[in-house]
Ligand SMILES: Nc1ncnc2c1ncn2[C@@H]1O[C@H](COP(=O)(O)OP(=O)(O)OP(=O)(O)O)[C@@H](O)[C@H]1O
């Protein structure tokens with residue numbers, strides 16, 4: 001195995017049994033091969049229902065593949081672990097906990113002491129601009145603020161691998177652009193080596209803006225159709241979005257994905 005390879009998917013297949021009468025099966029993934037390098041930001045694009053969430057869930061150890069496997073640092077993933085943090089589209093904050101307590105929760109679970117927890121929570125709330133809202137409850141925040149809280153919670157866990165499933169899908173376009181820059185800033189400013197990020201999105205612009213490479217999946221059953229390099233400088237900002245390389249790559253990827261989307265419509 002290549003030493004720089006952090007996550008390796010080999011022939012991953014996932015078949016779901018459907019409970020309704022007739023006992024149909026749904027083949028969500030079939031033969032997914034993918035390598036994610038240590039410290040890279042990899043985006044996954046693909047038509048709805050092609051198995052992107054399923055793939056992330058298998059990498060997180062929340063679901064098992066029917067065949068093939070995902071290895072992290074060369075080890076077959078058999079369940080969840082502290083080396084991975086997951087961030088979902090609907091930000092699943094605990095509504096009965098404050099912003100501070102939501103970010104602190106995972107650190108408690110990991111057995112960190114009070115002082116250490118306080119330092120980490122304060123640091124990440126500062127990074128996402130929520131220090132003044134530490135004692136508010138999720139329902140008292142805007143959608144963008146809730147998403148920032150979810151980001152703080154994910155990064156605070158200091159897991160080497162971050163698995164993100166459309167984390168900004170439910171926020172408005174302007175907030176989303178700002179959050180995209182924020183996630184890159186936090187990713188850049190973390191202590192130690194950069195984390196490995198696998199980021200699922202429906203937005204081609206978002207994938208190109210964020211990622212080092214973009215993996216495009218086929219329509220269901222999903223497999224990796226191709227992996228595309230994003231040769232854009234970092235830090236990325238508003239200028240990046242008007243760069244001709246950015247625009248050209250977005251147009252190219254749209255052509256690739258359009259074929260797949262048309263297969264399911
Ligand atoms: N628990 C389950 N039981 C049965 N079928 C499932 C289950 N989870 C997912 N599926 C099916 O597997 C396929 C892939 O689902 P998945 O949620 O991974 O797609 P996705 O690419 O994340 O889609 P989207 O872009 O809409 O989020 C879909 O056809 C879905 O209906």
Ligand SMILES: [Mg+2]
Nearest residue numbers: 052053054165
């Ligand atoms: Mg999904």
